[in-house]
Amino acid sequence: MDQVWIGTSWKMNKGPAEAIASAQALEGFVPPQGIQPFVIPPFTSLKDVCTVLEDSALMVGAQNMHWEDSGSWTGEVSPEMIRGCGASMVEIGHSERRQHFGETDWTVNLKVHAALRHGLRPLICIGDTLNEYEFGVSHETLARQTKIALHGVARKDLANVLIAYEPVWAIGASGRPADAGFVSDVHTRLRRVVQDLAGAEGARIPLLYGGSVSQDNIRSYVGLADVDGVFIGRAAWKATDFMALIDSVRDLVSDKIAA
Numbered sequence: 001m002d003q004v005w006i007g008t009s010w011k012m013n014k015g016p017a018e019a020i021a022s023a024q025a026l027e028g029f030v031p032p033q034g035i036q037p038f039v040i041p042p043f044t045s046l047k048d049v050c051t052v053l054e055d056s057a058l059m060v061g062a063q064n065m066h067w068e069d070s071g072s073w074t075g076e077v078s079p080e081m082i083r084g085c086g087a088s089m090v091e092i093g094h095s096e097r098r099q100h101f102g103e104t105d106w107t108v109n110l111k112v113h114a115a116l117r118h119g120l121r122p123l124i125c126i127g128d129t130l131n132e133y134e135f136g137v138s139h140e141t142l143a144r145q146t147k148i149a150l151h152g153v154a155r156k157d158l159a160n161v162l163i164a165y166e167p168v169w170a171i172g173a174s175g176r177p178a179d180a181g182f183v184s185d186v187h188t189r190l191r192r193v194v195q196d197l198a199g200a201e202g203a204r205i206p207l208l209y210g211g212s213v214s215q216d217n218i219r220s221y222v223g224l225a226d227v228d229g230v231f232i233g234r235a236a237w238k239a240t241d242f243m244a245l246i247d248s249v250r251d252l253v254s255d256k257i258a259a
């Protein structure tokens with residue numbers, strides 16, 4: 001592993017003024033060696049945040065995207081529009097979009113192809129529901145979501161793909177953080193899935209964990225061998241908290257990179 005990814009999505013929070021202020025607070029941040037930080041603001045601030053963070057160490061992404069280049073898709077945003085704002089990443093298939101906005105494994109696949117076609121790095125979110133977890137079929141669900149998301153993707157493009165395992169039951173104020181042992185098991189199995197799909201290229205896809213990550217538990221996830229980063233919500237919305245979370249795993253990351 002050559003780097004650890006630590007990012008936050010601001011979800012539907014921060015209007016333009018607050019988003020710019022948060023970006024300005026992050027602008028001069030120098031992350032510890034081996035950590036690639038990223039922020040994912042709402043669309044209304046995407047261009048402004050990209051401008052503020054243009055020469056910074058942070059990457060910027062969008063929270064969603066349509067798969068077509070343009071057309072009569074009222075309310076949607078195309079890959080070119082996102083590129084035009086200056087973003088280099090795009091979050092695809094977050095469970096909140098699957099749950100509330102009809103996102104399916106198949107639309108995730110279309111969006112992954114579109115992102116790669118347009119030079120955007122897709123951050124593919126996969127996750128098991130509480131029912132799936134309790135019935136013991138999490139691994140089947142995650143393998144299915146991963147295989148469909150990556151279906152037809154050329155091996156050379158896999159170097160630009162990120163996957164975040166985010167149990168639906170772990171996300172948000174009512175979620176409970178996943179046990180590190182369970183995350184380790186999931187990631188080890190996911191590693192096998194991507195390796196079976198795409199050999200050495202698949203084996204290098206960064207696998208992040210997300211869901212109620214906080215200052216109390218971040219080290220338990222980042223310390224795991226098959227966890228290549230974390231994707232954080234609430235606990236990282238304040239810029240100072242985000243930077244503190246990153247700083248708190250400095251030693252773990254340098255050990256990981258050296259290993």
Ligand SMILES: O=C(COP(=O)(O)O)[C@@H](O)CO
Pocket residue numbers: 008009010011094166170171172173175210211212213231232233234235
């Ligand atoms: O949803 C996510 C995690 O949210 P938490 O508030 O940390 O539970 C993840 O996608 C980052 O936005």
